[in-house]
Amino acid sequence: MATSRALVAFIVLISFFAQIWNSRVKSKVNLNEIHSRSLEIVAKRENPHLMDLELAKLKPASNSYVHELFPRPISGAPQLENATILMLCRNWELPGVLKSMRSLEDRFNKDYHYTWTFLNDKPFTERFKEATTFMASGKTQYGLISPQDWDAPSFINVTKWEECLQDFEDRNVIYGGSKSYRNMCHFNSGYFYKQPLVLQYDYYFRVEPDVEYFCDFQMDPFRLFRENSKKYGFVISLIEYEDTIPTLWEAVEDFMNANPDMIHPESMLDFLTDDKPIGADYLVVEHNSSYNLCHFWSNFEIGDLNFFRSEKYETYFKFLSQTGGFYYERWGDAPVHSIAAALLLNRSEIHHFEDIGYTHVPFATCPESEMLRLGKRCICADSTKTDNINLVPHSCLPRFWKYAGKSFLREYYHPEEYQ
Numbered sequence: 001m002a003t004s005r006a007l008v009a010f011i012v013l014i015s016f017f018a019q020i021w022n023s024r025v026k027s028k029v030n031l032n033e034i035h036s037r038s039l040e041i042v043a044k045r046e047n048p049h050l051m052d053l054e055l056a057k058l059k060p061a062s063n064s065y066v067h068e069l070f071p072r073p074i075s076g077a078p079q080l081e082n083a084t085i086l087m088l089c090r091n092w093e094l095p096g097v098l099k100s101m102r103s104l105e106d107r108f109n110k111d112y113h114y115t116w117t118f119l120n121d122k123p124f125t126e127r128f129k130e131a132t133t134f135m136a137s138g139k140t141q142y143g144l145i146s147p148q149d150w151d152a153p154s155f156i157n158v159t160k161w162e163e164c165l166q167d168f169e170d171r172n173v174i175y176g177g178s179k180s181y182r183n184m185c186h187f188n189s190g191y192f193y194k195q196p197l198v199l200q201y202d203y204y205f206r207v208e209p210d211v212e213y214f215c216d217f218q219m220d221p222f223r224l225f226r227e228n229s230k231k232y233g234f235v236i237s238l239i240e241y242e243d244t245i246p247t248l249w250e251a252v253e254d255f256m257n258a259n260p261d262m263i264h265p266e267s268m269l270d271f272l273t274d275d276k277p278i279g280a281d282y283l284v285v286e287h288n289s290s291y292n293l294c295h296f297w298s299n300f301e302i303g304d305l306n307f308f309r310s311e312k313y314e315t316y317f318k319f320l321s322q323t324g325g326f327y328y329e330r331w332g333d334a335p336v337h338s339i340a341a342a343l344l345l346n347r348s349e350i351h352h353f354e355d356i357g358y359t360h361v362p363f364a365t366c367p368e369s370e371m372l373r374l375g376k377r378c379i380c381a382d383s384t385k386t387d388n389i390n391l392v393p394h395s396c397l398p399r400f401w402k403y404a405g406k407s408f409l410r411e412y413y414h415p416e417e418y419q
């Protein structure tokens with residue numbers, strides 16, 4: 001009797017463990033299965049017309065490269081470049097810093113582990129260092145900017161500066177009354193690439209607090225840059241507030257006249273000066289100089305640091321800085337970088353990342369191709385449905401396409417990096 005009771009108890013026990021084991025096996029995620037299911041969905045949606053174009057190796061405005069999407073998770077250790085992710089920020093911005101880090105880690109850096117470099121004009125707190133170190137998938141490093149690199153240069157006339165600040169504030173120019181904003185723009189224009197922690201790198205990826213990346217990267221933008229000799233990359237291009245740069249273009253013209261040899265023979269000067277309508281929508285903003293106010297939005301930037309450290313760029317920056325315009329007006333690093341890239345580089349060295357969804361309030365961009373949005377698991381929509389800025393009248397992207405052409409993802413994708 002006792003033996004049969006023990007036997008029953010034993011059987012019950014075995015079936016109990018078997019059930020647990022079964023449920024564990026069943027709930028195990030099979031990534032390969034998920035991946036092939038995604039491919040089936042894509043196959044159903046594949047447009048035969050696009051496939052024909054693909055076979056014919058045509059590259060019209062349609063996204064004829066969609067077949068190359070849906071790579072599997074990255075395999076092993078990918079090839080790395082000499083690059084860092086760079087953020088200038090303040091201690092109190094920590095929540096926004098972590099938000100941006102979380103997004104970029106999830107969408108890109110968790111596969112690569114590039115080092116995060118943080119810069120600040122005040123020492124970072126232990127709390128800041130601790131939280132960012134935990135959030136990063138790679139190393140973190142923290143740099144303190146010297147007063148010489150951060151504060152207004154000694155030739156700035158303080159009385160005149162105060163008057164200008166008041167005037168800008170009275171006219172409600174955005175950040176018009178802020179001294180620190182001017183230091184920041186001056187620093188971002190001429191000093192970030194010379195910081196001791198940054199000097200060791202060839203490439204940087206600029207990140208700001210409170211931004212978000214909407215799509216998986218599925219590629220290393222630094223590698224793309226090196227292999228394709230790219231020097232400056234952006235995602236959003238739009239027109240600048242003219243009130244912030246009343247005499248910037250005058251200074252740029254003086255620079256061009258003084259240094260005609262520095263302007264690249266294949267420069268994109270036309271991107272900065274042409275204001276003829278493009279298609280049905282065109283820039284409607286009036287401007288007082290021959291600069292059409294188009295610039296790359298520099299809160300997202302991927303760039304070659306050697307370009308900024310070049311004699312050409314250094315001469316350009318010093319020329320602009322000694323006019324005092326960063327302080328008496330409120331020149332932003334965005335138009336300053338953009339004009340430099342457009343004048344000093346070959347237009348082929350400037351890259352639009354059409355496949356990176358991104359937002360920094362108040363604008364957002366999202367890949368136009370639906371297949372691209374699916375394949376990169378984007379959480380944004382094309383310009384017909386959302387606040388996507390790509391094709392609105394104050395976007396300069398169509399003008400960029402006109403003068404620099406359009407690039408295609410399949411030219412950069414490395415299938416061998418994926419399982």
Ligand SMILES: Nc1nc2c(ncn2[C@@H]2O[C@H](COP(=O)(O)OP(=O)(O)OP(=O)(O)O)[C@@H](O)[C@H]2O)c(=O)[nH]1
Binds near residue numbers: 093
């Ligand atoms: N360390 C430090 N960083 C700053 C300072 N001012 C701005 N920054 C950083 O410089 C970058 C640009 O400043 P933002 O305040 O974001 O300027 P913006 O993007 O034009 O404007 P909003 O984001 O709309 O406020 C961000 O990464 C900021 O964290 C400053 O005084 N000290």
Ligand SMILES: [Mg+2]
Binds near residue numbers: 208209299360
């Ligand atoms: Mg910002």
